[in-house]
């Protein structure tokens with residue numbers, strides 16, 4: 001039986017934190033569940049999952065549908081698309097069997113590359129290598145999520161770029177239905193002996209997925225701002241996520257020009273977050289004046305997650321007094337009114 005290899009290359013950068021990350025997790029489970037209902041898919045489809053944030057890794061090596069076990073997807077800072085493509089090309093070399101006089105190789109691999117952001121690493125060399133050596137023997141479909149994805153870079157990579165509409169909680173479940181339907185159709189066609197017809201994007205619009213056109217607008221900058229901090233009691237990390245507040249029409253005041261970010265939520269993190277984040281951090285800063293809303297600590301319930309140590313890191317704080325910085329172990333004294341207004345803090349990558 002010739003295998004049909006499907007690679008998912010998934011963006012797990014911090015802008016995905018919260019609901020999108022949970023949805024992506026569910027989408028992967030649902031794709032496998034739906035494909036298992038299809039006898040042709042069950043026989044041919046093999047799946048591999050590569051995740052990328054600041055660091056890249058294969059979280060599920062190529063496996064058949066029955067043996068597939070949904071992984072816990074990681075989360076990290078940064079969007080290393082170039083490295084993710086390098087990892088994909090390595091996995092194709094290792095996992096996809098070529099046809100030789102002694103064996104029938106695998107069917108042409110299909111890759112779903114899903115991203116909601118802009119690359120934070122260099123992509124030129126990887127894209128060139130993909131176009132020269134892989135584009136003709138693999139089918140890559142780029143899927144953007146939300147309005148901040150860099151469609152220009154993705155269009156250099158593949159002609160098949162689609163976008164999931166922003167703002168609806170249904171986006172990723174529609175993606176899951178579309179992927180399982182197209183992959184099942186592909187495996188059925190291969191099963192009855194047709195030559196590989198290729199995954200069709202024609203049905204995408206039926207489920208609300210639109211093709212990305214060359215004329216599509218450049219991505220909007222700085223939609224999401226995130227910060228990491230640690231609980232001063234439990235030392236556990238958390239992520240604060242803020243979204244740009246659209247400027248009010250007719251308001252030309254200074255605050256509108258500066259950009260205001262409203263709190264979306266605070267999410268507890270595991271230590272693996274730092275393993276998936278890029279080592280370098282950007283020098284960009286955003287003033288706390290630009291932020292609206294400070295949530296309590298998700299680990300201990302302290303009233304603010306926005307207390308700044310001299311080492312430049314954030315921790316939670318429950319009011320005035322002395323506490324130990326969970327990052328650098330320094331003793332920090334917070335007075336009345338500190339930890340709230342007007343200081344600049346280092347800002348994570350998107």
Ligand SMILES: [Zn+2]
Pocket residue numbers: 230231232233234297298299300301302316317
């Ligand atoms: Zn805490």
Ligand SMILES: [Zn+2]
Pocket residue numbers: 309310311312313325326327328329330
């Ligand atoms: Zn410190």
